[in-house]
Amino acid sequence: MSHVESQAKPMTASPAERHTPTVDVVIIGAGLAGCALAWSLRWRGVRVRLLDRGEPGTPSRIAAGLMTPITGMRLAVTWRMTALLAAANAFYPRVEAETGATFYHPRPAVRLFGEPGEVDILTRKGDQLLGQVDRLEPRWPPGWFAHPFGGFILTQAARLDVPTFLAVTQQHFAAEGAFQIADVQLPQDIEPSASTIRLPRWGLTTRYVVFCTGYQPQPNPWFPQSALEPAKGEILTVSIPELHEDRVIYAQGIWLAPIGAGRFRVGSTYDLNHLDTLPTVAGREELLSKLRRFVRLPIHVIGHDAAVRPVARSRKPLLGVHAEFPRLAYCNGLGSKGSLSVPYCAEMLAEHLLADAPLDPEVDLQRGRR
Numbered sequence: 001m002s003h004v005e006s007q008a009k010p011m012t013a014s015p016a017e018r019h020t021p022t023v024d025v026v027i028i029g030a031g032l033a034g035c036a037l038a039w040s041l042r043w044r045g046v047r048v049r050l051l052d053r054g055e056p057g058t059p060s061r062i063a064a065g066l067m068t069p070i071t072g073m074r075l076a077v078t079w080r081m082t083a084l085l086a087a088a089n090a091f092y093p094r095v096e097a098e099t100g101a102t103f104y105h106p107r108p109a110v111r112l113f114g115e116p117g118e119v120d121i122l123t124r125k126g127d128q129l130l131g132q133v134d135r136l137e138p139r140w141p142p143g144w145f146a147h148p149f150g151g152f153i154l155t156q157a158a159r160l161d162v163p164t165f166l167a168v169t170q171q172h173f174a175a176e177g178a179f180q181i182a183d184v185q186l187p188q189d190i191e192p193s194a195s196t197i198r199l200p201r202w203g204l205t206t207r208y209v210v211f212c213t214g215y216q217p218q219p220n221p222w223f224p225q226s227a228l229e230p231a232k233g234e235i236l237t238v239s240i241p242e243l244h245e246d247r248v249i250y251a252q253g254i255w256l257a258p259i260g261a262g263r264f265r266v267g268s269t270y271d272l273n274h275l276d277t278l279p280t281v282a283g284r285e286e287l288l289s290k291l292r293r294f295v296r297l298p299i300h301v302i303g304h305d306a307a308v309r310p311v312a313r314s315r316k317p318l319l320g321v322h323a324e325f326p327r328l329a330y331c332n333g334l335g336s337k338g339s340l341s342v343p344y345c346a347e348m349l350a351e352h353l354l355a356d357a358p359l360d361p362e363v364d365l366q367r368g369r370r
């Protein structure tokens with residue numbers, strides 16, 4: 001989808017409406033989903049208000065921001081890969097240009113094979129991965145990595161510095177009075193009517209409310225979480241002072257992502273049973289044992305975080321409006337690939353709300369009803 005200004009529906013209230021909107025769209029949740037949607041709407045001239053609890057331990061605050069179009073043992077090509085990459089490559093540099101910040105780092109990544117079978121998968125998938133992979137010619141000193149089966153280069157990978165993207169977005173909108181810390185209680189803080197929605201605690205009347213709330217243990221009365229299958233993930237920050245590699249390395253089902261000054265993020269675990277934000281000894285040991293299978297240098301753990309990913313059962317994002325209250329909208333289910341998929345989703349949802357553009361049927365939460 002292009003960034004050209006859309007032919008948006010006018011967002012002014014009719015005289016018959018009881019309350020004049022103070023803003024056009026209230027976004028609840030300023031993680032990856034809410035921040036991206038805020039930009040997409042703003043670029044279309046929409047008055048946005050972003051409300052967020054400001055809590056630590058959210059997946060967006062701890063995520064490594066890796067963008068990898070080909071993933072897993074079977075080298076699965078990400079759903080809508082070309083469209084997602086195109087949207088991301090336009091979206092993040094545009095935010096960087098507007099804020100003067102740097103947080104988007106397109107850079108090839110390295111994938112090391114863990115067993116000979118993976119080499120066969122790469123050979124079989126050859127044509128499908130054309131343009132996405134390249135030959136690996138490792139020039140590492142022998143004491144750095146164990147890679148008996150070789151590997152390959154992922155040419156179109158990238159890393160989003162998610163905390164910086166969130167911070168500069170929130171600062172940018174706060175400077176215009178469009179971001180505030182708020183813990184919105186559901187349903188009592190939201191009063192929907194046919195034409196507007198009121199949030200009296202903040203003196204707001206708006207045309208739309210969009211829930212970008214990720215996984216929440218508390219129920220949302222309009223968008224039940226039953227379409228989600230949330231998964232806790234743990235991530236380490238380590239120091240490997242002797243390792244000088246600025247590409248992300250994928251191996252043994254985990255990744256090692258450089259963040260500068262000899263430090264790396266290592267992740268991540270995937271746990272469907274413990275939906276909390278507590279780092280565990282088991283999580284740390286799982287990551288370290290896998291890491292030691294391919295990194296031969298001394299490793300020092302300097303940080304350990306955990307959060308719950310909002311994974312959709314469909315394994316695709318979930319977007320759309322409520323069937324009975326079409327002024328209530330939803331952007332969720334970003335799963336393990338939020339950084340890669342959110343620009344595509346935010347642009348699509350913005351066009352849907354403003355110009356009634358159709359949603360990709362595979363992410364439309366009303367699919368089946370239409």
Ligand SMILES: Cc1cc2nc3c(=O)[nH]c(=O)nc-3n(C[C@H](O)[C@H](O)[C@H](O)COP(=O)(O)OP(=O)(O)OC[C@H]3O[C@@H](n4cnc5c(N)ncnc54)[C@H](O)[C@@H]3O)c2cc1C
Binds near residue numbers: 033051058309
């Ligand atoms: C360990 C780990 C590693 C990961 N690594 C990667 C990676 O490398 N690459 C990648 O693309 N993705 C990664 N992810 C996934 C990524 O983090 C998620 O896809 C993404 O962060 C989800 O963003 P979100 O905005 O939907 O949800 P969240 O980040 O949960 O944001 C929701 C926000 O809404 C706020 N909120 C909720 N309810 C309310 C309310 N009632 N009132 C006010 N505010 C509210 C919350 O406080 C929060 O700030 C990782 C996740 C984990 C856990």
